[in-house]
Amino acid sequence: MLLIDDDDDLRTALVDSFAIAGLEVDDFGDGVAALAGMEPGYAGVVVADIRMPRMDGHAVLEAVVALDAEIPVILMTGHGDVAMAVAALKRGAFDFIAKPFAADHLVASVLRAMDARRLVLENRRLRIAAEDAESHYPLLGTTASMTALRHALRQLAQVDVDVLIEGETGTGKEVAARQLHRWSARRNRPFVAVDCAAMPDHLIDEVLFGDRGSGGRIAEANRGTLFLDEIDSMSTAMQGKLLRIIEERELPATGAAGPRIVDLRVVAAAKADLAAAVARGDFREDLLYRLETVRVRMPPLRERRADVAMLFAYFLREAAERFDRPVPPITGLVEARLLADPWRGNVRALQNYAVQTVLSLGGEPAATDDLSLADQVARFEAAVIADTLQRVSGDVAAAADALQLPRRSLYDRLQRHGIDAGTYR
Incomplete structure (x- = not known):
């Protein structure tokens, strides 16, 4: 003092x-x-x-x-x-x-x-x-591919161009898009994410372009960033409408109102090879040319296995804090899975496994000497359900079919075990 x-x-x-x-x-x-x-x-x-x-x-x-x-x-x-x-x-x-x-x-x-x-x-x-953690999470990793990815995103953030992000399911395409937005001059403006795979054509038109009562998601992204996830699932008819928006940065007139100018950066994500989709006639070539001003590829976990342990430790602490549980030790069985699993669901699958480990639903089971038979059966049932949800990416209907259960019965079990299917999507 x-x-x-x-x-x-x-x-x-x-x-x-x-x-x-x-x-x-x-x-x-x-x-x-x-x-x-x-x-x-x-x-x-x-x-x-x-x-x-x-x-x-x-x-x-x-x-x-x-x-x-x-x-x-x-x-x-x-x-x-x-x-x-x-x-x-x-x-x-x-x-x-x-x-x-x-x-x-x-x-x-x-x-x-x-x-x-x-x-x-x-x-x-x-x-x-x-x-500082947010600025890297979950683009964590010391491998050359992750270092190059972070560097590329920081460089792109300073240049106001459209970006196409390619990568398998669960590699973190939306996370990369959000980081691109946070590091850009548009960081204080809206980041509007649209899941193109989740909406049928009769809804996506209204959602994107709006109607007389609303401006739509594109208008909401004005002066910010529009993120179009799984754009490869969009119909060719909708692709044509989107192409005009991207080229002219102008929304069509609605009612008495004239066309509306929009200032936005478009970041699109695709899990499929868009060039192959163009060859099959499933994706417009002119839209691909317009989107791929810059391409960014998200590396799958199998190409950066040296990052798996660090990522898992991070997700383990995150899950323990979320569920108010102690951080469990990484046992020999857990370590063996980290090394051997192909992690086809990539970062998302690894994060789900961390949740299962914290909740004693995956990896090496907790000691059961002091548990009743009913408790041991309940723990086994919860583990089977969690594993199935992971395999079907959180799709409850698909999980019910795989487990040969009525959907209502599965929902009852999810509630009983405190399992949130949304964490596996």
Whole structure:
């Protein structure tokens, strides 16, 4: 902490009081010298007298607030009154203490201020850590392919061009698109994701282009990023309408309203080879040319197996926090699966396995010596259901068929075991 007071005797006495309380203090006779080396991340508290030559306490407060408004400043004065106290507090002072005062009164105020400052700095650290993790998650990996992918996305983020992202199911195409948006100048504008595979033609027209009552998802993405997931599933008729939007950046007129200009970046994702789809006549060649200004390929896990263990450890901690469970150890059986499994579902499948491991539904089963037969059967049933959901990518109807169960019966079991099919999609 910093103590600033031009009264040498009082300053010496206060230094002794702070030392008895276990507080380290740097003392100065004037504010100019005290603040000369202060930085925004200063972890302490400033205690300053109001009446001082050169730089009084009010000026000290203003200088500290200008540097970092959350550094606590405690002001002391022998000429205090209510008006001065209120004015100082409104300008950002943490506390105001009038002389004469008991030393323990000032020490108590300093301790509260130190605790407040500690919390402020801890929250800043956590926020920075979260932002840093978000800036890479789950594009985690030290392999050459992931390093190259992150570099490419950062470079592309600075250039406002359309991008085609190709990759197998579960490789993180939408995550890459979101990262591209976050790193771009459009980061404070909308990121609008449209799952082209989830909508039939009679709905996708209205969803994308809107009607008289709404502007549609394309209009929502104005000045931001439009992400078209699984664009390879879109019909050729809809591809033609989309091509015009991409070429002209203009929505068709609706009712009395004329055409609407849209400023957006289009990022499309496809799990299939679009060139092969063009050859089969399933995808328009002119739309492919328009979308593939830049192509980005998401590598499957089998091409970056060295990243599997690190990714799994990350997902394990994430799942443990989500379900309020302890992080389980990676046993020999779990490690063997990490090394041997082809991970056909890629990152998504690995994340699902982490959830199963935290919930004791996958990998090495937990000890069952103390479990009743009914509990052991329930655990086995939950594991079978979870494994089936993973195989069918969370499709409850397909899982019910595979397990030869009525769909209602499967839903009852999902509820009983606390299994969310959505986590497997």
